Amino acid sequence: MNRLYHVPLSPFCRKVRLTLAEKKIEVELVEERYWEQSPDFLRRNPAGKVPVLRMEGRLMSESQAICEFLEEVAPTPPLMPRDIDGRYEVRRLCSWFDDKFHHEVTTKLLYERVNKKVTKEGYPDSRNVKSGAQKIKYHLDYMAWLLDQRRWLAGNDMTLADFTAASHLSCLDYTSDVDWNRHGVIKDWYAKIKSRPSFRPLLADQVPGLPPPAHYADLDF
């Protein structure tokens, strides 16, 4: 049986969970207290990060590399376009969210509010929270600008770029950090993603002591 070592509110784990589910690859989920850096875990991934996917004898890490691998071994349904320019645009946007959005927003809001609590590292730094709350507006505006020109973020088809963005936003939605009323096109886009069967397990995630808001799992948010 394939196995994914993960934590529920990690956008990188969610990206891999969504890709596996879209491609109908069954996997057993195992929660990993990666911050304890147990020797067993470090043997699975010397980088000390989640997700780690155990699949047919392989032990794989780095979410983008895993998703590209899954796309190559299970091309149906495709999450990457057939044309070279289209694939470039998907990869550019995956990096946008996993690097820029992650550092400017996800680490500033989610990691301050949730990860510090879970790992008992202390209280949120209000300057970081303020900065993240400011920066997410710019990112939402950029997404809306893209979605005004395209049906999905990277073009007219749903791709890994959409699942990458939705992975980050869904984690931030758990802490009510996304203003869905800022842009109608983003709300419509998220409603489409949220209603996919692959998304359902994410909406059932619960962090002990930190219940999600009522709208989090609501398809009609």
Place this chain on the structure above:
Amino acid sequence: MNRLYHVPLSPFCRKVRLTLAEKKIEVELVEERYWEQSPDFLRRNPAGKVPVLRMEGRLMSESQAICEFLEEVAPTPPLMPRDIDGRYEVRRLCSWFDDKFHHEVTTKLLYERVNKKVTKEGYPDSRNVKSGAQKIKYHLDYMAWLLDQRRWLAGNDMTLADFTAASHLSCLDYTSDVDWNRHGVIKDWYAKIKSRPSFRPLLADQVPGLPPPAHYADLDF
């Protein structure tokens, strides 16, 4: 004419420069004072980062996405293996260096010592420098562990993983932050990369007011 907007001591720009040179794609280099975030530059890349590649009417950003694109439009010489597992390993290691190594080492040493000086942001934070100097040892040990088992970092062929690692290490070598005597296999590996024609322009890079050490451009270091 293709044009690359870059800064000399950026590992991400170097990775693209090396890939272009390996594939014999000519490009005009334009230094970009990205930290001034001029409106012209932000039009080229809303992420406000270098490198930006202008190529046949396209404006492209995000170094990994650019390198994957170049691999697809110019497959010779190959910088990615033909097999799926091999490509996964290359992408995993590219992420290792561009994410983990970058945050634990490059930002702590190079950005403290060089970027802060260039952008007039102040003096190096000695805690960061100390942390980077500590962490690079672990990364060199990991590289040596890989190179004990393989001719190149990702397997028996030279790939984008080697150029990604060499891009980071060459920038850190400019500030004498790499202990080449720690592992003979790493020194041998770097000597092979350093002697490639694609690497020569990097060895001629100069930051005003911050000359490189004598060994930096020496093929027999």
